[in-house]
Amino acid sequence: MSERGPLRLGVLISGSGSNLQAIIDAIEGGTLDAVVAVVISSRSDAFGLERARNHGIEAVWVDREMFDDAAGYNAALRDELQAHSVDYVVMAGYMRLLGKAVLDAYPLRVLNLHPALLPSFPGAHGIADAFAYGVKVTGITVHFADEVFDRGPIIAQRAVEIAETDTIESLEAKIHDAEHQLYPAVIQLIAQERVKVDGRVVCIAQS
Numbered sequence: 001m002s003e004r005g006p007l008r009l010g011v012l013i014s015g016s017g018s019n020l021q022a023i024i025d026a027i028e029g030g031t032l033d034a035v036v037a038v039v040i041s042s043r044s045d046a047f048g049l050e051r052a053r054n055h056g057i058e059a060v061w062v063d064r065e066m067f068d069d070a071a072g073y074n075a076a077l078r079d080e081l082q083a084h085s086v087d088y089v090v091m092a093g094y095m096r097l098l099g100k101a102v103l104d105a106y107p108l109r110v111l112n113l114h115p116a117l118l119p120s121f122p123g124a125h126g127i128a129d130a131f132a133y134g135v136k137v138t139g140i141t142v143h144f145a146d147e148v149f150d151r152g153p154i155i156a157q158r159a160v161e162i163a164e165t166d167t168i169e170s171l172e173a174k175i176h177d178a179e180h181q182l183y184p185a186v187i188q189l190i191a192q193e194r195v196k197v198d199g200r201v202v203c204i205a206q207s
């Protein structure tokens with residue numbers, strides 16, 4: 001933990017929130033020196049909102065329909081994050097492109113998790129696309145987000161093999177297991193200030 005106290009995370013979700021749960025569990029289990037300051041969902045029915053509230057975490061739905069354009073919506077997201085003194089933004093199944101207002105407020109402080117080995121299989125269906133393509137190895141990627149989907153500098157990746165006996169469902173389960181291990185571990189590296197960025201290349205300092 002740094003002198004300024006635990007890293008304050010703002011977690012953006014759109015759905016189940018199993019990765020949010022993994023982050024909460026790591027914090028409560030003492031392996032991640034952070035706090036989830038707020039959870040923001042793009043959908044009112046995201047189960048992740050309930051997961052957050054079950055742990056006493058403030059959870060809000062910001063309705064895109066309330067804003068004339070994406071810029072206004074993203075400014076509202078930024079204001080919500082700043083109102084909770086968030087240090088780092090963590091996208092965990094957030095299914096919208098994050099706008100300039102948030103990215104400018106949090107330069108190299110927005111993480112994304114993608115369920116494939118980028119730059120292969122970007123987009124909303126990374127697991128299914130890799131499975132349908134027939135690759136024998138896929139995996140997961142944690143990267144800094146920028147203004148293009150799935151493009152920013154890569155922090156960490158883990159490979160996941162696709163066996164001949166795998167189905168799309170069993171592959172999804174393997175991918176999610178890997179995500180639940182890797183995402184909290186990468187956030188802990190950030191909390192320890194060990195993640196250094198040089199252009200596209202990210203290095204992890206030894207502890």
Ligand code: GRF
Binds near residue numbers: 013014016017093115
């Ligand atoms: C994960 O597979 C993540 O890689 C992708 O969206 C999914 C979110 O799952 N970006 P969950 O909502 O955390 O369960």
